[in-house]
Amino acid sequence: MPEPTWAGAPVESVAVVGAGLAGCLLAAFLGRRGIAVDLYERRADPRTAGAERGRSINLAISARGLDALDRVGLAEQALAEALPMRGRTLHPVRGALGFQSYSADGTRAINSIGRARLNHALLDCAEKTPDVTLHFEHRLTAVDPATGTLTFADGGTRRADAVIGADGAWSAVRRSVQFSEGFDFRQDFLPHGYKELTIPPAPDGGFALDPGSLHIWPRGSSMMIALPNTDRSFTCTLFWPKEGPGGFAALDTADAVRRYFAAHYPDAVPLMPTLAEDFLHNPVGSLVTIRCAPWVRGRVALLGDAAHAIVPFFGQGANCAFEDCVELDRCLDETGGDLAVALPRYQDRRKANAEAIADMALDNFVEMSDRVNSPVFRWTTRARHALERVVPGYVSRYELVSFTTLPYARIEGRIRRQDRLAAGLTTAVVGGLAALASRRGARS
Known part of the structure; x- marks a missing residue:
């Protein structure tokens, strides 16, 4: 230039x-x-x-x-x-919570502020x-x-x-x-927007949820997340379609808000005493x-x-x-x-x-909104963390983005090289085991 x-x-x-x-x-x-x-x-x-109001978006x-x-x-x-978050806690509609660590050893954290x-x-x-x-x-x-x-x-x-x-x-x-x-x-707009809600401190003054985690309510085409604050509250953000079923525009009364959340975010409703007020009064932001x-x-x-x-x-x-x-x-x-x-x-x-x-x-x-629910995704995440523990220099995409200063533009190339190395090691290990089994069979 x-x-x-x-x-x-x-x-x-x-x-x-x-x-x-x-x-x-x-x-x-x-x-x-x-x-x-x-x-x-x-x-x-x-x-x-x-x-x-409604524009803080925790970092x-x-x-x-x-x-x-x-x-x-x-x-x-x-x-x-700030508060360190060492992984994601997943909130299904029904069933037990799940946790996914951000790093192989579970010690690295992103910081909510x-x-x-x-x-x-x-x-x-x-x-x-x-x-x-x-x-x-x-x-x-x-x-x-x-x-x-x-x-x-x-x-x-x-x-x-x-x-x-x-x-x-x-x-x-x-x-x-x-x-x-x-x-x-x-400029490319998502059909989704965002709206902020609040989970206040618990009645005893403590955190209503685990403060060492980023909380996600993944619902396929939409989600809610919650990040902890030092005053023991959580800032929640909805990422929903702006229009259509399950969108912001579809809920325009307090009763409609409460019914929808009871059906789709049942464990969060008891923690959000100002849910309807926050939903109806906080603005919808754009995602671009x-x-x-x-x-x-x-x-x-x-x-x-x-x-x-x-x-x-x-x-x-x-x-x-x-x-x-x-x-x-x-x-x-x-x-x-x-x-x-x-x-x-x-x-x-x-x-x-x-x-x-x-x-x-x-x-x-x-x-965040969909794949985290998949058993295949969860298995893949565990496999990558296992590789990090045994293969020198192997680091997941998330860790390269969040826990290093490696230029973003070099991350995909690094991941491809790592995956080729991991595939080669896997082939070598499987081949070695097969050869060992063959030799043992020949001696017997």
Whole structure:
């Protein structure tokens, strides 16, 4: 990719749009390099205004996210405010619960943390970083990629040497370049949406469910999950079709909600005293995969969900966005801080990884909602864990995604090589046993 026309020019100011998780982390990375960063957010400061109802979506922070947070000194704090989940607990309509460990030895865990709690910590981090200035209630309406001029809803304008959009799936920064010649954009919506519910602490003040597990109620084409919180509640998320039988639109009264849950989620109903109220009042969110290119156009760049929104079924949205920040920071190291050269390099390295995790996240919805119920899937999972214990270097796809920082784009190739090795070992073992049996038969 040719260098942009402003390559080599000193970058004294960067505007980061979006004070969510990735935007705050990026601001901290840039600010500690001595770059003046203006961080713009269209909402009021969430540390004082609070989170929107039904929009928290607990995060599952794993190795990639922790690596990024450690670089700004927040990993230890994040883990202190998180709950480790070492596997999935499956809730059938009838019968006993089942448990599936995330790792072969049962010790590795993904970490449940509230989005708002982590966002507050990152906002504090960005605010304390020299040269970073926060601007709330600044709704962006346009960016000029040629000049770096930002225009806001109140008519005000600002200019920066570079503008980085970290403003989510519905990015205003991306919209400013999205309809220009040569910009490819695609959004794929699932027919499903999501809605949040709550399981409060048990009457004795403890957890109503096992807090060391991610709980799943798999129902084929839909599911409910529950992640633990440090206040001993659980944040539940329904992933249902928006329309049709078994969809959100089909339940529009409190009685209908209670009857449906009694039939399909019977063990959860006694744990959810505000079930009908939460269901009828909390919003339905959309599930979308967004792919676009290029991520860099003139003085404008995209990062996180603004560049590559993914569905949440692998718990990698925030982890992937944090890795974007780490890669851009690495590219700045390699280019002597030349942002104009670092941004295209960051795009080249991250695009294939974003595509890979987007595909894996879509596939994991089928796994979580349906395949986990299959005896074949459960046998395969146990077999893979057995291979991990006896074959050096054999690691499952889930562990490669969640417990390593191996680039997403290299994971499928690693899995194929492992499977060929495992098949070869199996053939060799079976052949050896057959030969041994033949020799014993010949001696008898």
